[in-house]
Amino acid sequence: xxxxxxxxxxxxxxxxxxxxxxxxxxxxxxxxxxxxxxxxxxxxxxxxxxxxxxxxxxxxxxxxxxxxxxxxxxxxxxxxxxxxxxxxxxxxxxxxxxxxxxxxxxxxxxxxxxxxxxxxxxxxxxxxxxxxxxxxxxxxxxxxxxxxxxxxxxxxxxxxxxxxxxxxxxxxxxxxxxxxxxxxxxxxxxxxxxxxxxxxxxxxxxxxxxxxxxxxxxxxxxxxxxxxxxxxxxxxxxxxxxxxxxxxxxxxxxxxxxxxxxxxxxxxxxxxxxxxx
Amino acid sequence: xxxxxxxxxxxxxxxxxxxxxxxxxxxxxxxxxxxxxxxxxxxxxxxxxxxxxxxxxxxxxxxxxxxxxxxxxxxxxxxxxxxxxxxxxxxxxxxxxxxxxxxxxxxxxxxxxxxxxxxxxxxxxxxxxxxxxxxxxxxxxxxxxxxxxxxxxxxxxxxxxxxxxxxxxxxxxxxxxxxxxxxxxxxxxxxxxxxxxxxxxxxxxxxxxxxxxxxxxxxxxxxxxxxxxxxxxxxxxxxxxxxxxxxxxxxxxxxxxxxxxxxxxxxxxxxxxxxxx
Numbered sequence: 441x442x443x444x445x446x447x448x449x450x451x452x453x454x455x456x457x458x459x460x461x462x463x464x465x466x467x468x469x470x471x472x473x474x475x476x477x478x479x480x481x482x483x484x485x486x487x488x489x490x491x492x493x494x495x496x497x498x499x500x501x502x503x504x505x506x507x508x509x510x511x512x513x514x515x516x517x518x519x520x521x522x523x524x525x526x527x528x529x530x531x532x533x534x535x536x537x538x539x540x541x542x543x544x545x546x547x548x549x550x551x552x553x554x555x556x557x558x559x560x561x562x563x564x565x566x567x568x569x570x571x572x573x574x575x576x577x578x579x580x581x582x583x584x585x586x587x588x589x590x591x592x593x594x595x596x597x598x599x600x601x602x603x604x605x606x607x608x609x610x611x612x613x614x615x616x617x618x619x620x621x622x623x624x625x626x627x628x629x630x631x632x633x634x635x636x637x638x639x640x641x642x643x644x645x646x647x648x649x650x651x652x653x654x655x656x657x658x659x660x661x662x663x664x665x666x667x668x669x670x671x672x673x674x675x676x677x678x679x680x681x682x683x684x685x686x687x688x689x690x691x692x693x694x695x696x697x698x699x700x701x702x703x704x705x706x707x708x709x710x711x712x713x714x715x716x717x
Numbered sequence: 718x719x720x721x722x723x724x725x726x727x728x729x730x731x732x733x734x735x736x737x738x739x740x741x742x743x744x745x746x747x748x749x750x751x752x753x754x755x756x757x758x759x760x761x762x763x764x765x766x767x768x769x770x771x772x773x774x775x776x777x778x779x780x781x782x783x784x785x786x787x788x789x790x791x792x793x794x795x796x797x798x799x800x801x802x803x804x805x806x807x808x809x810x811x812x813x814x815x816x817x818x819x820x821x822x823x824x825x826x827x828x829x830x831x832x833x834x835x836x837x838x839x840x841x842x843x844x845x846x847x848x849x850x851x852x853x854x855x856x857x858x859x860x861x862x863x864x865x866x867x868x869x870x871x872x873x874x875x876x877x878x879x880x881x882x883x884x885x886x887x888x889x890x891x892x893x894x895x896x897x898x899x900x901x902x903x904x905x906x907x908x909x910x911x912x913x914x915x916x917x918x919x920x921x922x923x924x925x926x927x928x929x930x931x932x933x934x935x936x937x938x939x940x941x942x943x944x945x946x947x948x949x950x951x952x953x954x955x956x957x958x959x960x961x962x963x964x965x966x967x968x969x970x971x972x973x974x975x976x977x978x979x980x981x982x983x984x985x986x987x988x989x990x991x992x993x994x
Contacts, residue, residue, distance in 0.1 A: 463861035464741030571848035583860035
């Protein structure tokens, strides 16, 4: 069942004058709720806080979110999406003189991803290249046309669960809705996100787990070619957690298969264990 | 007086599930209405059409806009803002399977800009550098955080009417809400917008007028240094039309003044003449 609150009041409507609608002037977080508990909540809140600072939101915005969250009736398994916007404004890009924050809290059913987690998914490499934009990199802001454009490339087919996206210089960044890892000779690799991309909460969490397990982790700029000799590949986000990638299609005649590897399985297992402690 | 219609029905509320709210997945046009007549309407519609195509909107979106426009009670002087979004969608970036367009038509009072048009305005050079993003350049999409960030640099002061923005390689692009022209030795210059920026309807219209007047027009990549030796400078958009820029502040100790020049005045005059024919 879906439920939505806008500034603490249950409604699914919002003013057309909201700056999220006009300019995408805001941030969001998508949080997995299990047995009534928001998973990795502190990490989500920390990223939100970073975003609020970068976008020069008034300081009280974060406290308003915390207080809204306390009122939320979280129970069972669901998806909690928070959207924080700079509220209503007059026409024009200037920040409103009066701090005026809109908080939207949305609850929706959590899908069952166990089949993808177990059997892996197919991915493609998108043609769309992400713009380099360090000022807006890492944070989860509401300007997501790049993701929409990249995702539209395999619209209408169920062939791929995800598309891997490169930046304007041809370096791997992430998936349209996930972050990317691969393993080669027991070293775990993931693209650096200093210039574009979203710094996923699950990505950061996996990096901790990877390092705790004693694997070497290498974060940097890599071209898609490096995936050609990877031993295993996986994508992650807070909702799907970890999905093995069993094939990457770069073009019709370049399809590379991957086994579901030991690191992928280990991380999936560690995530499950965390929940039962 | 403000009035708003969503899909032809007068209301100023909108679903929180609209993709403009979630992703900025849509386009807008801001149109000057004088004596009930939408100015440069065809040019606005052509740019909108280009945007709809680029963002892979369903073909009927444009026709829906046209039919909404026919119903609008345009009278007197006002600002007409059209917002076209990809409508409501399920969670995720994939385009909705059912074409499902939201059209928002907003009427608001038109401000009197005669003082700025006559006396000119002060501008600064923003520190924010725009990302290079040819796929989203030129069109007037709803992902406007870059403009919000640049505009916030002189928040809280009335010192500047506009900020000039460069791209990541340091080339001039535009103002946060306007396009930029300058004149040197009777040649008119304006930044090329192939890699980022909004291709303003008024910009295109002025280019035509400039060429009809027999001036040479040069569109290209220019660093802000070139403004140092400009004879005159002006900014434009559909609402403000043409504003002379009488000073550009690059930093505290680099302020350059400009006269209100002959080309600027000629273009203002031509725009006025067009309206009385």
